[in-house]
Amino acid sequence: MPEIRAPRVRFAPSPTGYLHVGGARTALFNWLYVKKNGGQFLLRIEDTDKARSTDESTRAIFQGLEWLGLGWDEEPVYQGANLERHRADADRMLANGSVYRCFCTPAELDERRKAAEARKESFKYDRRCDRLPADEVASRVAAGIPHVLRFRVPDGTTDWDDLVHERIAFPNKDIEDFVILRSDRTPIYNMAVVSDDIAMRITLVMRGDDHISNTPKQILLYRALGAELPVFAHLPMIHGLDGKKLSKRHGATAVGDYQHVGILPGAIRNFLALLGWSPGGDREVMTMDEMVELFSVDGLQKKAAVFDTKKLEWMNGQYLSRTPAAELAPLVTPMLITAGLATAADVARKEEWYLALLDLLKVRARTTDEIVHQAKPYFTDEIDYDPEAVAKQWKDAAATRDILAATRERLAHTTWEPAAMEEALRTLAEERGTTGGKIFQPLRVALTGLTVSPGIFDVLLMLGPDRALRRIESAERWLETGGAVKS
RNA sequence: GGCGGUAUCGUCUAGGGGACUAGGACGGAGCCCUCUCAAGGCUCAAACACGGGUUCGAAUCCCGUUACCGCUACCA
Numbered sequence: 001m002p003e004i005r006a007p008r009v010r011f012a013p014s015p016t017g018y019l020h021v022g023g024a025r026t027a028l029f030n031w032l033y034v035k036k037n038g039g040q041f042l043l044r045i046e047d048t049d050k051a052r053s054t055d056e057s058t059r060a061i062f063q064g065l066e067w068l069g070l071g072w073d074e075e076p077v078y079q080g081a082n083l084e085r086h087r088a089d090a091d092r093m094l095a096n097g098s099v100y101r102c103f104c105t106p107a108e109l110d111e112r113r114k115a116a117e118a119r120k121e122s123f124k125y126d127r128r129c130d131r132l133p134a135d136e137v138a139s140r141v142a143a144g145i146p147h148v149l150r151f152r153v154p155d156g157t158t159d160w161d162d163l164v165h166e167r168i169a170f171p172n173k174d175i176e177d178f179v180i181l182r183s184d185r186t187p188i189y190n191m192a193v194v195s196d197d198i199a200m201r202i203t204l205v206m207r208g209d210d211h212i213s214n215t216p217k218q219i220l221l222y223r224a225l226g227a228e229l230p231v232f233a234h235l236p237m238i239h240g241l242d243g244k245k246l247s248k249r250h251g252a253t254a255v256g257d258y259q260h261v262g263i264l265p266g267a268i269r270n271f272l273a274l275l276g277w278s279p280g281g282d283r284e285v286m287t288m289d290e291m292v293e294l295f296s297v298d299g300l301q302k303k304a305a306v307f308d309t310k311k312l313e314w315m316n317g318q319y320l321s322r323t324p325a326a327e328l329a330p331l332v333t334p335m336l337i338t339a340g341l342a343t344a345a346d347v348a349r350k351e352e353w354y355l356a357l358l359d360l361l362k363v364r365a366r367t368t369d370e371i372v373h374q375a376k377p378y379f380t381d382e383i384d385y386d387p388e389a390v391a392k393q394w395k396d397a398a399a400t401r402d403i404l405a406a407t408r409e410r411l412a413h414t415t416w417e418p419a420a421m422e423e424a425l426r427t428l429a430e431e432r433g434t435t436g437g438k439i440f441q442p443l444r445v446a447l448t449g450l451t452v453s454p455g456i457f458d459v460l461l462m463l464g465p466d467r468a469l470r471r472i473e474s475a476e477r478w479l480e481t482g483g484a485v486k487s
Numbered sequence: 488g489g490c491g492g493u494a495u496c497g498u499c500u501a502g503g504g505g506a507c508u509a510g511g512a513c514g515g516a517g518c519c520c521u522c523u524c525a526a527g528g529c530u531c532a533a534a535c536a537c538g539g540g541u542u543c544g545a546a547u548c549c550c551g552u553u554a555c556c557g558c559u560a561c562c563a
Contacts, residue, residue: 014563049563106561113560122489122559148561165492174490174559182561189563213491213558234492236556241498243555271499274512278500282511301500304556308498311513321526364525374524393523425522440522452524 003297004231007039007204010197011065011072012079014046015057018254019064021307022208022238022246025272029235030206031070032273032295042200043076048192050080064255068265069288077200079192086187089195089225090149090180098224099180101137102129102150124176125150149181151220158216163206163233164300170216178217190214194221202230209234233297236276237304246307258312262335262368264323267316275305285318317366325358328368332358335372341379357462360454377448378462383471385478389451393441394479400442401479403432407443408472416465418457446475 011027013019034041045061047053065072093099102125109125116123130152132140140147153176159169180191187195193214197205212234222229240250252258258268270286278301279286279294286294320328329347336342347354357378358371365371377383394400406428414424422436425443429436440456447468453459460468 016563046563052563102561104561109561117488120488124489124559146561168491170491176559179561184561186561188561193563208557209492210557214563216491236493239556245556274499276499281501284499284512303493305500306498308513311499314513317525366525389523422522435522437522444523450523454524456522 003037004039004204005037007034007037007231008042008200008202009034009039009204009206010042010044010077010200010202012044012046012193012196012207013061014049014052015054015061016049016052017057018060018256020246020253021255021258021268021272022253023061024064024068024070024255024268025238025275026206026208026235027065027070028068028269028272029277029295029300032292033204033206033297034073035292036295039203040073041070042074042202043072044196044200045076045078046189046192047078047080048186048189053080060254060256064259067259068255068269077196079196082192082196082199083186085199086192086195087181087185089198090187090191093151093180093221093224094149096224097152099149099151100130100177101141101147102177102179103132103140103145103147104129105146127152127177130177146183148179148183150177151180151217151224153177153220158219160215160219160229160232162212163204163231163297164236164302165209165212165234168212168215170213172216175216175220180221190217190221194218194225194227197230198222198225198227204231204233206233206235209236233300236301238275239304239306241306241308243306250307251309262331262370262372263312263316264319264331264368266323267319268312270319271312271315275307276301285315313366320362320365320368320371323362325355325362328358328362328371329355332368332371332375335368336375336379339372339376341372341376346379353462360458360462364452364454374450374453377450377453377459381467383449385445385449385475386451389445389449392451393445397479397482401476403439403442404446404472404476404479406432407439408469408476411460411465411472412469416461418461421457421460443472446472 009030011023011030013023013027031041033039043065045058047058062076090099094101104125112126113123129147129150153172156172157169158172158175159167162168178190179188181187215232215234219229238246240246242250244250246253252261255268259265266288269288270284270291273286273291274284277295278299279291280299283290283294333342333344333347336347337344357375361371361374365374407425410424410428411421414420425439426436429439444453444456444459445451447453447456447459447463454462463471
């Protein structure tokens with residue numbers, strides 16, 4: 001498939017909820033295409049459904065796109081503002097004979113539809129109003145009888161070369177004479193979309209493949225308006241683990257949800273890019289620049305993809321590990337503050353220490369949430385002992401207390417430097433006829449309350465002698481009193 | 488029901504007639520490393536929906552069947 005040079009593309013969400021991952025993926029592909037081929041990525045807010053559209057969700061969409069790094073090129077277009085043009089275009093088609101007035105009421109239509117269903121027939125508008133004599137139409141219009149505008153679908157076939165599906169064809173006999181303007185003179189979706197796409201000079205329409213059956217109707221509209229056709233590309237849907245279209249019941253579907261649980265924008269972008277597209281070969285983790293470089297419609301998939309959060313988390317872990325602490329800090333700090341673990345001033349005061357800590361924690365975390373959780377022992381004075389850790393590493397209270405006391409004593413007289421500390425504790429282990437692990441593990445619980453942490457000497461280093469020693473002492477007391485006294 | 492779309496490991500995918508004993512990644516199992524976890528390294532289990540063609544040769548091309556998805560409004 002030839003690439004389109006300097007394409008003008010658009011992402012056209014309805015502001016009826018937050019930015020959905022499916023929408024985000026569509027926006028990403030449009031964006032990548034434009035960056036690869038040079039052109040404009042435009043935004044159109046399809047807010048013609050006043051009842052469901054909200055400013056709040058428009059803001060959420062902007063915010064979501066910005067977070068993902070998908071900037072747009074011109075002022076966003078609000079579909080609702082183009083009502084007059086939509087009407088004018090519809091009237092133009094009425095004037096050139098592509099469209100006719102239909103006086104059938106919704107109630108009548110509904111009745112006929114139900115009757116057809118009862119007969120197990122498929123319902124299609126029978127064009128009865130198109131057969132009305134001209135003077136009859138004129139007198140009804142003069143009498144102010146409400147009516148819609150319907151498109152008169154010609155004979156033949158409507159087809160196009162889809163960028164992802166190749167040729168798709170619809171016999172026109174299967175396309176109903178669809179309404180383009182309601183009786184209140186507001187446009188129907190397909191009318192508004194085509195009018196706007198023409199006005200915005202869109203040359204490539206890339207959207208979800210749930211729009212495939214809208215496409216022949218839209219092509220008919222372009223022709224009736226004498227406009228040049230854009231190229232169409234229909235992307236596969238994103239499904240949940242059960243193979244059904246992704247929805248709320250599959251858990252988080254809004255981009256913002258992932259932002260809030262600590263997914264990095266780069267990670268979800270990379271993950272989303274791989275849903276329905278492949279650069280070929282074994283490439284998986286890619287920077288935005290690499291994705292732009294590699295992007296091609298040839299790598300687009302026809303099949304729906306399942307949104308697997310496990311792989312997203314893995315991807316995020318990859319990004320977390322590769323992101324420098326200095327870049328992670330602005331993301332993690334607010335979460336630390338919200339969690340009540342630190343203030344901005346705390347963090348600023350010991351920046352070097354903080355960045356070192358982030359470097360230790362990021363490699364073993366899959367989300368920034370996990371980093372915050374793991375960071376707790378380094379910020380609070382009081383720690384809780386994880387019952388599981390106690391059960392596993394502090395089985396014998398007396399013996400543990402004894403070993404902790406000995407450990408504390410050695411540490412108190414050791415230079416606070418990893419090699420020296422390791423040497424001291426390994427010697428202690430040897431003297432006691434045991435292994436390092438038998439000392440490190442109980443010590444880890446004393447220091448962090450957890451079974452999981454960075455290497456024990458890193459923990460010691462981050463905690464510093466005063467706090468570490470005090471904490472071991474608290475653990476000893478806790479063990480002595482059988483857990484009655486909090487650390 | 489009608490119309491349209493799709494079909495490679497559980498999942499994301501590579502594959503564009505012979506290089507396929509079908510590759511990689513996530514997830515799973517196991518081993519190594521090791522003070523825990525993660526990371527990393529290694530190993531294993533795991534797929535061409537089915538049936539017909541075309542061809543010397545089909546995961547790859549064609550047809551049919553099946554399954555799944557989407558659309559079928561004076562919604563978007």
